[in-house]
Amino acid sequence: MSDENPKSRRSAGAVRSEASHQAIIDAAKTLLSEKGYVGFSIDGVARLAGASKPTIYRWWANKAQLIAEVYEVESACAIHIPEDLEVSQRFL
Template sequence: MSEADTSPARRSIGATRNPASQEAILAAAEAVLLENGLGGFSIEAVARRARAGKPTIYRWWPSQAALLLDVYHSRKKAGFNYPDKGNVREDLRAYVTGLLETWEGTNGAIFRSVVAKAQGEPEALAALSAYMADRRCQSGRIIEKAQARGEVRADVRPELVTEILSSFAWGRLLTERLDVSDAEVDAVVDTVLAGIVAKPAG
């Protein structure tokens, strides 16, 4: 019997997440997904690997998709944020590049798994939709700041702009074409900017 098998089960502290147990469960979920694939992923397997109770996992994460989204979010590159370079073109370039870089390797595999589950499971779709709504709200601030600087027209919908750009990155993620050149990023950003920039006075 392995050391993991003889170790005591991790103790939960009820509805409040125990940081050590939370990290163990997230690490176990990532390992189970990467070793067994989406078809072999289950809460039971995660519970065994993390030495945690299934009720604890379900109390903290109501679905597999919610757990996988938390794994994804916790493993995102620490340096990824919503840029504020004072110039809308550079902000949007950094936004697209940051998404593509974040989805390289393990993070991309985890996020693809969440998207795949959302195609056939209402709970997964709800979790993904809520997550993406929050991301759109945050990324839309890039355009809101550009509007405040007078770079982007006031009638432009901020969240729609970043959704268009993230859709480009999504397409590359789902078809495993994340090796995007700087020239391609420039072309995508400039195409979008052409339709939203404010016209010079006069």
């Protein structure tokens, strides 16, 4: 018999709360649009999101990585290709 719990997590890191993740992304997006890169700070994002700086740094190593994810999320929302378009029409 094994003492290992089959439902236990494999990593020791914190579980990312989807609500916190979205709040941080939204706060980062707001701060970027209002203050630009120069005025962007992890401290400002933490205040707007109601999250702690350690939480943000646990998920993103630096502000560049957080901004890159904001860009990725926004790009995915901005580029929409209807599913009913044929492949040949997409590249015209």
